[in-house]
Amino acid sequence: MVTFVNLKDFEEFSNYTASIDPKGPPVLMYFSGSKNAEGRSWCPDCVEAEPVVKAFLDELKRNVIFAYVDVGDRDYWKDKACPFRTDSRTKLLVIPTIIKWKGVQRLEGSQCTKRDLLQMLFEEDD
Structure with missing residues (x-):
């Protein structure tokens, strides 16, 4: 039920986000x-x-799209101008980060290792 997508850089990420169906299953970005x-x-x-x-x-027994997003090598990521850090849609401060696309929920750093927090992030919106 989980559909996996692999995105290897900021350009692929941008192209993919432009094609997300707002009526489709929830999209979570890792x-x-x-x-x-x-x-x-x-x-x-x-x-x-x-x-x-x-x-x-x-x-997980839910229909979701899980996109693995590669933010690049260490030097690229550490650059303060890295688009994953500066883009208004992501505003990443640390990796790993999981965000629910078009939502405010996110898990950052060691939060990504907590099953109870993952459970809350993946719950259906009411």
């Missing part, structure tokens, strides 16, 4: 540092959060 050949991010907090998020998604 922003993480780029991965090496072994599939491991340079960001230690992202490495810690990913298996928790993945296990949660494996058990």
Whole structure:
């Protein structure tokens, strides 16, 4: 029931967000540092959060779109002008960050490793 989308940079992210159907399933964006050949991010907090998020998604019984967004390598991310930091739609301060698209809810950093917080983020809107 979870549809996965992989977006590799800011341009892909921007193009994807422009095509999101507002009447479609909820879209959650997971922003993480780029991965090496072994599939491991340079960001230690992202490495810690990913298996928790993945296990949660494996058990999720809801129709959602989960977009993995690669924010780039460490130097690109650390640059204060990084578009993921400056864009009004994201305003990222840390990674990992999960945001509910077109909503105000977000989990940042170590919050992404807490199953109860993931549960609240993924709950249906009333």
